[in-house]
Amino acid sequence: MYQIHTDLAVESRELYKEREKREVPGVEVEKEEEDNYTVTRVKIVNEIGMQSMGKAIGTYITIDVPKLKKTDEDLKDEISQLVAKEIKGLGKNKEDSKILIIGLGNWNVSPDALGPKVIERVLVTRQYFVNYNKEIDETVANVAAISPGVMGLTGIETGEIVRGIVEKINPDLVIAVDALASRKMDRISTTIQISDTGINPGSGIGNKRMGLNKDTLGVPVIAIGIPTVVDAATMINDTMDLIVGSMKNEAQVGSEFYSMLNEISKEDKYSLIQEVLEPFMPNVVVTPKEIDLIIDDLSIIIANGLNIALHPGIDLKDVNRYIR
Structure with a gap:
């Protein structure tokens, strides 16, 4: 069996359907189409679906936005609000939740810099809760954020860093943001995946690291990602x-x-x-030449979506004015 690298659940489903000529057993699919985007919700409900898809039991939301690579401000705002809505819809964060946002990836490599770029733009508030000994605020949530880098920069497994932070600050929810890999060129930088199953950094390019999920961290993990690379083959x-x-x-x-x-x-x-x-360019991945600008725009969309979803007193007007 040939192996196409992908981080997207919707593509794992497509691969199964192409191979078996039928829908994946143990998987529920819901699709919603609008003018500017399509939302596909893939829910793996049992072990049969998990084995068929090669992914953990849980919900995987895919937002396909064909114009996302060349988006205008109105579309950015629309997709930011959609991302916020889907994050809220997972029902993992409450008014008094303590949240840790992890920006996975290498800030020195543009296609892998989505996570660190998002961290630069999220509204971090934990310091106020600590300094003023507050448990809850009607305007903002208790949010901490960090970009731990990659093992090649730090010499430390990213999962070990994250686990140490989780043990120290005891968040109720971890949100991990990462660049992904796709099996289709037309999904590069046009698709957003949100899941409640956690993430295995590097899995889409065949470089699996320690997973970030409820089993490894002890708390629920929402993963948000956008494919930025596709392998050459x-x-x-x-x-x-x-x-x-x-x-x-x-x-x-x-x-x-x-x-x-x-x-x-x-x-x-x-x-x-x-x-x-293989003899000339093994394990090569490809990304658009304008990836620097694309990552910058995409990080704004994801960060704004997070800020709106997590902070009860923050709306689109606020993020556009102060958080860019």
């Missing part, structure tokens, strides 16, 4: 599919080249591409 595979589609549309179906490409199964084609690439 997937990109070439998608390009070949586009070529085949173009030839079909241009009435070249009878050509020998079309027949050859069309007869190769997706599994065989992907395996062949990996084999050809």
